[in-house]
Amino acid sequence: MTDKSNEPEKEVCPVTEHLEALRIRLHSEENQSPALRSALAEAGRMITEISLGRATVGHLDELAKAVKALPESEHSLVTSLETSLDMARDKWLMHITDSACNAGICFEPRLVPCQEACPAHIDIPSMIAHIGHGNYDASLSVLLKDTPLPNSCGLVCPAPCEEACVQKTVSQPVLIKPMKSIAARCSPSYPMQEIAPATGRKVAIIGAGPAGVTTAYYLAQKGHHVEIFDEREEPGGTMRYGIPNYRLPNQILQDEINQVRKMGVEIHNGYKVKNIREFQDQGFDATFVAIGLPFSRRLGIEGDDLPFVLGGMDFLSAVRDGKDPKVGPHVIVIGGGNAAIDVAMTAFRQGATKVQMWYRRTRKDMPANPHEVVMALDEGVELVELWAPTKIMEGNLIEFARSKNAPDADTAKPVTIRADQIIAGIGQDGDIAWLDGSKIELEWGNIVADPVTLETGEPGIFSGGDIQHGASTVVAAIGSGKRAAEAIDSWLMKKEMDLPSLKPQRRDEVPYLSVDAAFRLSKSRPHVPEKDPDTRKWSHDFIQFDWDENEARAEAGRCLRCDLCIGCGLCELACIQVGAEALRMVETGNRRLVFEDFLRPASLCIGCGACAAVCPTGAIRVENRDGMRVTEITGTVVRSQPLQVCSCCDKPFVSSVQYGKTRSSMGGPGETDVVMCSSCARLRAVESLSDMRWIAAGR
Missing domain, CATH: 1.20.1440 (de novo design (two linked rop proteins))
Structure with missing residues (x-):
């Protein structure tokens, strides 16, 4: 302790x-x-x-x-x-x-919650708003500022952005994840990124996975010559060999990697690294190690080396490599993460008719993406909770003991199950024997690197992605690649790292969407349609149908534009002070408030403009439009009410409701009262004073 x-x-x-x-x-x-x-x-x-x-x-x-x-x-x-x-x-x-x-x-x-939660810090509000306006090419341009793999990421990302969405407090989080794929699919083309003049520096990247490809993408933009070396036959790393085709089709990934190639990045496949210093010997000025964790971790129990025990990553890789390994009819998968889910669903596609996932905790504790858990269960995967494997025996037998977290842990006896295959989906390892003899340190199988610069113990050699920070997500690897590119560039050019550039950035100024107040906090969250579970599980074809872009445009309207409304609550406080009580906000955490009800102002707003006057970002507008006083919150008109017209100058000057409340507070209108704006009232007062002076002078 x-x-x-x-x-x-x-x-x-x-x-x-x-x-x-x-x-x-x-x-x-x-x-x-x-x-x-x-x-x-x-x-x-x-x-x-x-x-x-x-x-x-x-x-x-x-x-x-x-x-x-x-x-x-x-x-x-x-x-x-x-x-x-x-x-x-x-x-x-x-x-x-x-x-x-x-x-x-x-x-x-005041960071945007979804953008801050995204490891790649994608400007999600701008990306979504462009889609809402139907500007798919502009949306893709925003995405490409922070990732070279928007479509691929949009298909496989676990969407931490959605977990951080403030809509979750009052409704349901905006469906952000597939918006990236919509932008990529509906844009006429991938815009070419601007490339700086050549620096004469050369960088070798070991590993063509998301971290390596991302690092190459940004280094190429900075004018460096970049070459990627990977021992597999095709680039993509775990995205290509660890994520099944039914989730990420090869062609989508290949098309995005080809965009990086067009920037001048060379990719050498089938290259076996012998020594970490060999690239320096070949004239490269810096080396980036991003080999990922492509191999399976063993269960660590007796019998885990028996022939019918397979590694999860090894199994997935063999399938993606076209080796077509057959399993079943009964397959047991050990683990509860995303890899274990992929293994279980792939087992059906490789011949299994009964697939069980045995997990030592409960479903709610599983690290796997909840939606993917549902996908697996829909296909018929059985989840057996609160059991841990203790040993594997000849005859295709495996023994499980009740987890200590189970309510009957003290009384439940071990069980022995027979299965045709047992597949371990509990973790991943990397092959880094070629680091022997170097000053690069390892910790728990991961390369030790400076958390800021990602430089290892060997000068000029950097590391990132899963091999450095441990098994994680594609989007985390992309974020690591962005940092690596900035660190390597600063090292090559002998300058300080531009650390602010690695923080969340607003990539564009996008106008508000015009959204109906009733829809703004709608709890009707859409979903991306998928093929029928009973038939899709026998095929490696892509599971999803294309999400309708019109539905995506509508969903964009539920975004509350946290890039423009910082949730400070000044508007609510001003509204309370004037006595209208039209605005209601609730806490979301991290010092940010969010509107609870966009319909409330329709009956309570008096159009005084106090909220707009105190708003520090201009997220609220109170304007006169065609004889009406309009109150608008981040694009949503929450109240439109008639204006009172001045009897003297015939100009509208205040909402009728506000004027009525003001007159009421002054004792109510009299029969001879004349409706006057402040300018005319001042002029009338001056004239009255002048008349009094004439009278006083006896004229």
Whole structure:
């Protein structure tokens, strides 16, 4: 157990701490009068502005007054805020005068959740918005800034972006993953990337998988000569030899790799590396090792070397290599990850009629993508939970013991099962014997490299992808390749790494989509159609049907545009302050709020424009259009109401609802009241004053 007693305590930001407390209080809505909510919102607005760097020193005095005005019922909140403003005033001032946070929280960029979760940091909102507008070539151009393999990735990515989607808080996450394939499929062509003038530097890349291909893609753009060396007959690495054709057809992958070839990258297949330094001897200035983990890891139990025991990656590779290994009729697969799922589904296609997955935990604990688990179960794969293999015996027998996590672990007896094949899908290994004699270190079978520069113990030799960070996903390998290219370029050109370029970037400025308010938070998430499980499982043909681009365009409208709305909550606070209460937001985590209801403003918004006035990004617009006051949130019109026309100048100047509320607060209109805009009212006041002076002068 790690001793944390000597670790320094993390600093607490008083601004964030009290902002969170105010939000919790506001969103509880228990016995809160309009006056109390307005007072809480006023304090919350000022604290939010301080956290965003939009405050002046005067905010602290105003905040202190707002706190004192809170009723006795808020005693604990008042006491805490007053104490903080007094005792931690220097930390509050630091936010205002230095745009700095003592805990390093407040002034961090408000990253887009889906883009931050994507290991390749794809600009997902721009990509989706272009699809919504039907601009597939522009969408593909956005994708190609961050990945050379958009279509392939769109088919096999486990979609961590969807897990991070803020829609998940109030509805269902946007269907992001297949959008990449839509962009690639519907775009007329792959746009050629701009290539810098030749630098005269040469880079050797060992491994033609996603990390190697990505590194080559970016290094070529930087003007370097790149050659990839791979011992397989075809490029693609695990994407080609570890992912079944029914998930990623060869032609799709090949077409994307050919785009990288068009940039001048040379790929040498069937090349067996003998020594890590051989490329330096051949005149290459740098070497990047990205061989992946192409081999199966053994089960590590007695009998795991018997002839009927196969390795999962070895089995998948043999199938993809055209060797057509036959299995069955009864196959047992050990494991619960994506590779184990691929093995189980491929077993049907190679002759099995009964396929079981035995896993030591439960289904909800499986690391495999949930959708792929469903695909396997739909095809007839049986999942046997909470059993772990203990030994394998002659006669095609395997013994399982009940997992210690099972409720009957203390009483359940081991079971012995007979199967025609047992296939291990528990892990992967790499062949790195040719590193012997070098200064490159290994840890748990992975190459040790600097986490920032990816440089190994050998100068000029770098490593990334699965062989460096461990078995992961295609998109993680792509992210590793981007970093490697930047690191290798900086090393070759003797300059500092451009680390900001590796962070999430906005790749385009895309206009909002015009989306109906009722649809914006629709829980009707579409799905990509698939072939019938009962028939598809006997074929290696692609499982999916093409997703309809019109359906994809509609789904793009559910994106809440987190690149433009940072979820700060200022709009909600301003709306509460004016008493309209038209906007409701909820917490999503990571200091971000999201709209809970796009229909609520239709009956409560008064069109005052307070929300738009405080919005720091322009995500909300309140505009006069054709005699109507229109309130629009990231492209969705949430209220359109008639404007009041000035009786004097005949110009519309305020929404009828807001004008009515204003007159009501002043005691109600009289019979002789004239509707006037502020300009005409000022002019009338001046004229009245002038008349009074004439009268006073006796004229």
